[in-house]
Amino acid sequence: xxxxxxxxxxxxxxxxxxxxxxxxxxxxxxxxxxxxxxxxxxxxxxxxxxxxxxxxxxxxxxxxxxxxxxxxxxxxxxxxxxxxxxxxxxxxxxxxxxxxxxxxxxxxxxxxxxxxxxxxxxxxxxxxxxxxxxxxxxxxxxxxxxxxxxxxxxxxxxxxxxxxxxxxxxxxxxxxxxxxxxxxxxxxxxxxxxxxxxxxxxxxxxxxxxxxxxxxxxxxxxxxxxxxxxxxxxxxxxxxxxxxxxxxxxxxxxxxxxxxxxxxxxxxxxxxxxxxxxxxxxxxxxxxxxxxxxxxxxxxxxxxxxxxxxxxxxxxxxxxxxxxxxxxxxxxxxxxxxxxxxxxxxxxxxxxxxxxxxxxxx
Numbered sequence: 001x002x003x004x005x006x007x008x009x010x011x012x013x014x015x016x017x018x019x020x021x022x023x024x025x026x027x028x029x030x031x032x033x034x035x036x037x038x039x040x041x042x043x044x045x046x047x048x049x050x051x052x053x054x055x056x057x058x059x060x061x062x063x064x065x066x067x068x069x070x071x072x073x074x075x076x077x078x079x080x081x082x083x084x085x086x087x088x089x090x091x092x093x094x095x096x097x098x099x100x101x102x103x104x105x106x107x108x109x110x111x112x113x114x115x116x117x118x119x120x121x122x123x124x125x126x127x128x129x130x131x132x133x134x135x136x137x138x139x140x141x142x143x144x145x146x147x148x149x150x151x152x153x154x155x156x157x158x159x160x161x162x163x164x165x166x167x168x169x170x171x172x173x174x175x176x177x178x179x180x181x182x183x184x185x186x187x188x189x190x191x192x193x194x195x196x197x198x199x200x201x202x203x204x205x206x207x208x209x210x211x212x213x214x215x216x217x218x219x220x221x222x223x224x225x226x227x228x229x230x231x232x233x234x235x236x237x238x239x240x241x242x243x244x245x246x247x248x249x250x251x252x253x254x255x256x257x258x259x260x261x262x263x264x265x266x267x268x269x270x271x272x273x274x275x276x277x278x279x280x281x282x283x284x285x286x287x288x289x290x291x292x293x294x295x296x297x298x299x300x301x302x303x304x305x306x307x308x309x310x311x312x313x314x315x316x317x318x319x320x321x322x323x324x325x326x327x328x329x330x331x332x333x334x335x336x337x338x339x340x341x342x343x344x345x346x347x348x349x350x351x352x353x354x355x356x357x358x359x360x361x362x
Contacts, residue, residue, distance in 0.1 A: 030354035060356035108132035204257035217254035262315035268306030298336035326351025
């Protein structure tokens with residue numbers, strides 16, 4: 001693996017002085033068509049700065065030990081199944097000084113998307129759609145110190161996009177858009193103990209904090225299909241048996257799923273405007289909130305086409321990135337109401353995507 005430099009010199013927002021390192025909690029937002037990372041104060045929502053990155057950033061992950069922010073560069077333009085070429089970079093960012101530290105070339109892997117830090121902190125896992133040789137989709141583990149690949153786990157399906165790690169890091173669960181199952185992978189050096197959980201082609205995925213349940217958005221989303229969607233919602237899977245034990249039903253497709261520190265399950269539902277099937281014409285989306293027992297706690301209107309969700313470390317606030325409106329809706333999860341809308345710049349369609357909450361250094 002070789003390191004490469006960005007094709008254009010990265011620039012920071014010169015309108016706001018760079019802060020002293022780690023003075024505040026920060027929310028980082030990727031705009032895939034910007035292509036940028038925008039930094040906001042996570043508590044008072046002020047825009048702190050903007051960093052240009054290579055096209056197109058999709059998901060973000062924060063490493064609290066090394067205080068690095070990682071951004072996957074997924075496509076040169078466009079989106080899944082309608083793109084101008086699959087990219088192969090991982091951008092390493094200093095989030096405190098808002099500057100690029102490195103751009104790591106993941107070739108021959110292509111279209112890195114989902115990204116998560118192993119609980120041990122020693123591995124950074126990235127999902128890839130395939131490789132230059134026609135290899136199937138996989139999870140790739142990078143050593144977090146060297147950012148060299150140390151493990152590749154084929155998922156047995158094309159198009160893995162999002163994935164989630166078990167709390168102890170021993171297993172990974174991938175949502176596969178093009179396959180009627182979730183892949184279950186052992187993450188150890190001896191290779192995956194492969195398993196499959198029958199679920200329609202799926203989108204976002206998350207694991208409960210105790211590891212007992214996997215939450216998967218299914219069926220595969222379609223942003224051109226108007227009207228209620230049969231069978232749409234979040235499948236709840238018992239990890240001990242691999243069986244779907246219930247489904248949180250929704251009217252429209254669900255894309256992002258997230259579990260908070262207080263065990264709430266957050267799901268972002270797509271809603272459509274009549275007569276507007278193109279990307280960018282969606283209606284405001286809906287955040288659905290469930291407790292660990294499956295009861296719906298409330299709903300909150302968010303931006304158009306919610307695509308990524310994160311939450312504050314205490315679980316009090318949710319942050320919902322909406323790609324069509326290029327906004328982030330900040331939701332008070334106690335009062336179940338939106339308290340702010342953050343606008344993320346974009347060069348065209350689509351916009352806001354990946355999120356990362358970056359706590360200040362205590």
